[in-house]
Amino acid sequence: MTQNIVLLGATGSIGSSTLSVVREHPDRFRIVALAARGRVAEFCQLAREFPQANLALFDEAAAESAARELGRPVHFGMDGLLRVVATEGATTLVNGLVGSIGCQPTMEAIRAGMRVCLANKETLVMAGELIDALLTVNPKASLHPIDSEHSALYQAIAGRPVGEIESLIVTASGGPFRELPREAFPHITVEQALKHPTWTMGPKITIDSSTLFNKGLEVIEAHFLFRVPYDRIRVLVHPGSHVHSLVQFQDGSLMAQLGTPDMRLPILYSLVAPERVVLSGDRLDLAKVTTLRFEEPDHDRFPALGLAYRAGREGGVHPAVLNAANEVAVSLFLDRRIPYMGIPRLVEAVLDQTETVHNPDFEQLLAADAWARRRVLELSPAEVLT
Numbered sequence: 001m002t003q004n005i006v007l008l009g010a011t012g013s014i015g016s017s018t019l020s021v022v023r024e025h026p027d028r029f030r031i032v033a034l035a036a037r038g039r040v041a042e043f044c045q046l047a048r049e050f051p052q053a054n055l056a057l058f059d060e061a062a063a064e065s066a067a068r069e070l071g072r073p074v075h076f077g078m079d080g081l082l083r084v085v086a087t088e089g090a091t092t093l094v095n096g097l098v099g100s101i102g103c104q105p106t107m108e109a110i111r112a113g114m115r116v117c118l119a120n121k122e123t124l125v126m127a128g129e130l131i132d133a134l135l136t137v138n139p140k141a142s143l144h145p146i147d148s149e150h151s152a153l154y155q156a157i158a159g160r161p162v163g164e165i166e167s168l169i170v171t172a173s174g175g176p177f178r179e180l181p182r183e184a185f186p187h188i189t190v191e192q193a194l195k196h197p198t199w200t201m202g203p204k205i206t207i208d209s210s211t212l213f214n215k216g217l218e219v220i221e222a223h224f225l226f227r228v229p230y231d232r233i234r235v236l237v238h239p240g241s242h243v244h245s246l247v248q249f250q251d252g253s254l255m256a257q258l259g260t261p262d263m264r265l266p267i268l269y270s271l272v273a274p275e276r277v278v279l280s281g282d283r284l285d286l287a288k289v290t291t292l293r294f295e296e297p298d299h300d301r302f303p304a305l306g307l308a309y310r311a312g313r314e315g316g317v318h319p320a321v322l323n324a325a326n327e328v329a330v331s332l333f334l335d336r337r338i339p340y341m342g343i344p345r346l347v348e349a350v351l352d353q354t355e356t357v358h359n360p361d362f363e364q365l366l367a368a369d370a371w372a373r374r375r376v377l378e379l380s381p382a383e384v385l386t
Contacts, residue, residue: 002027002028002029002030003028003029003030003091003092003115003271004030004032004087004089004090004091004092005018005022005029005030005031005032005033005090005091005092005093005094005271006032006033006035006054006084006085006087006090006092006093006094006109006114007019007031007033007034007035007094007096008035008036008081008084008085008093008094008095008096008097008102008105008120009035009036009037009094009095009096009097009098009102009119009120010034010035010036010043010046010096011036011037011038011039011042011043011046012036012096012097012098012202013096013201013202013263014094014096014119014146014263014267015036015094015096017262017263017264017267018094018096018267019031019046020264021264021267021268021271021279024279024280025277028271028272028277029271031050031053032052032053032054032087032089032090033053033054033055033056033084033085033087033090034046034047034050034053034054034055034056034084035055035056035057035058035080035081035084035097036057036058037057037058037059037062037097037101038057038058038059038062039062040057040062040065040066040069043055043057043062043066044066044069044070047066047070047072047074048070054075054083054084054087055070055072055073055074055075055084056074056075056076056080056081056083056084057074057075057076057080058076058077058078058080058081058101059076060076060077062076063075063076063080064076078101078104081097081101081104081105082104082105082108085105085108085109085112085114086108086112090112090114091114091115092114092115092116092117092271093105093106093109093114093115093116093117094117094119094146094267094270094271095109095116095117095118095119095120095123096119096120096146097120098120098122098202098204098205099120099122099204099327100122100126100320100323100324100327100369102120102122102123103120103122103123103126103127106118106120106123106131107123107127107130107131107134107362109141110131110134110135110138110141110143111134111138111141112141113138113140113141114141115141115142115144115271116141116142116143116144117144117145117146117267117270117271118143118144118145118146118270119146119147119267121147121214121217121218121221122217122323122327124220124221124224124225125217125220125221125319125320125322125323126319126320126323126324126365126369127320127362127365128220128221128223128224128319129224129315129359130361130362130365131143131224132224143225144269144270144271144273145221145225145266145270146263146266146267146270147218147221147266148244148245148261148263148265148266149170149171149218149222149244149245150218150221150222150225150245150266151244151257151265151266151269151270152171152243152244152245152246152256152257152266153168153170153222153225153226153245153247153257154225154269154273155257155269155273156245156246156247156255156256156257157226157247157255158255158274159274160249162226162227162228163250164249164250165226165228165232165247165248165249165250166232166248166249166250166252167228167232167233167234167247167248168222168226168228168232168233168234168245168246168247168248169234169235169236169245169246169247169248169254170215170218170219170222170233170234170235170236170245171235171236171237171238171241171243171244171245171246171294172209172212172214172215172235172236172237172238172297173196173197173209173237173238173239173241174237174238174239174295174297175196175197175209175210175211175212176192176193176195176196176197176210177192177193177210177301178237178239180301182300182301185301185340185341186339186340186341188210188339188340188341189340190333190334190336193206193207193210193333193340194206194207196209196210197239203334204327204330204331204334207330207333207334207343208326208330211302211304211340211343211344212235212297212302212304212305213304213305213308213326213330213343213344213347215235215297215305215308216304216305216306216307216308216309216311216322217308217323217326219233219235219305219308219309219312220308220311220312220319223312230309230312230313235297235305236294236295236296236297237294237295237296237297238292238293238294239293240289240291240292240293241261242258242259242284242289242292243256243257243258243292244256244257244258244259245257258284258286259284260281260282260283260284262281262282264279264281265279265281303344303348304326304343304344304347307322307344307347307348307351308322310351311351314356315358316356316357316358316359316360317354317355317356317357317360317364317365317368318351318354318356320360320365320368320369320372321350321351321354321368321369321371321372322347322351322372323369324368324369324370324372324373324376325346325347325350325351325372325373325375325376326343326347327373328346328372328373328376328377329342329343329344329346329347329376330343332346332376337381338381342381346376346379347376349379350372350375350376350379353375354368354372
């Protein structure tokens with residue numbers, strides 16, 4: 001049966017990889033809607049390739065420009081994203097958006113009973129408890145991870161009960177600064193931070209990988225995806241990026257998923273699991289893997305990881321605050337307005353000022369998100385960054 005796919009983040013790296021999978025299997029997948037933040041030229045090119053697709057761009061000016069160029073409607077804003085999710089006949093959402101704007105479309109797709117293939121980790125970081133509740137009352141919907149680490153855990157667990165899991169081990173490449181001395185961190189430039197040694201990703205995710213904030217967000221995401229307590233989720237640095245994550249079961253057995261660093265694999269699996277489907281591309285040649293090296297992360301040089309564990313354990317609005325504060329801090333760094341280590345320092349300062357809210361509803365999460373974004377901008381660099 002053909003899956004009718006709504007693709008959010010169509011012009012990004014996840015979108016590009018998803019479209020590659022769709023083109024390889026046109027008998028299985030059909031694009032019925034495309035959405036992105038902006039990038040009008042790339043978006044219009046895709047819109048011409050898929051002329052029947054419902055269209056949306058989050059940025060209003062970009063949407064107006066694209067509509068003029070294409071001569072067809074292009075929705076905009078959050079309303080636009082929700083409209084394309086509601087495209088008639090849509091069966092599957094691939095959410096490759098970056099940031100908290102991906103949360104509401106995910107929730108809407110679950111309400112519609114769709115298969116949700118999720119690369120937008122902020123959805124579960126910000127609103128994991130609400131997503132859990134929505135899945136419970138919408139049993140026709142299903143959630144399938146796209147992140148390579150969570151896909152690896154998903155594949156390794158293979159449907160076994162949570163009670164059989166001793167621990168989840170999320171691997172990290174270590175980013176470009178794995179061996180950089182601590183005294184050099186204050187001098188890290190934007191250009192250095194954007195050079196990831198393994199993966200090709202967008203700027204925000206690449207910076208998150210360099211700070212290990214991405215691993216912290218993935219720990220929170222794994223907690224909600226697999227319902228495993230935080231004290232049973234570990235992060236290990238694996239520079240080779242061959243092992244994408246591991247599961248240790250109660251009998252001591254370790255199950256791992258290995259492969260080349262190709263995002264098409266977890267995307268395809270999210271679309272067809274538990275089935276396995278042919279995918280072109282390179283294969284991992286184990287004869288050329290001379291060593292599988294693992295090491296503990298350095299929390300002193302990468303404090304973001306500890307901040308994420310803290311926010312996850314505190315729960316309530318804290319994960320949403322963590323995510324929002326990090327998004328703004330990363331933007332400030334990319335704009336060269338704060339130094340590299342200003343990212344975790346600003347996030348920690350905002351977390352320190354966060355009031356506890358138990359069992360928040362979505363409006364409270366949105367309010368906490370907005371407050372955290374304002375507070376990051378309000379904090380004096382002289383106060384926080386010196």
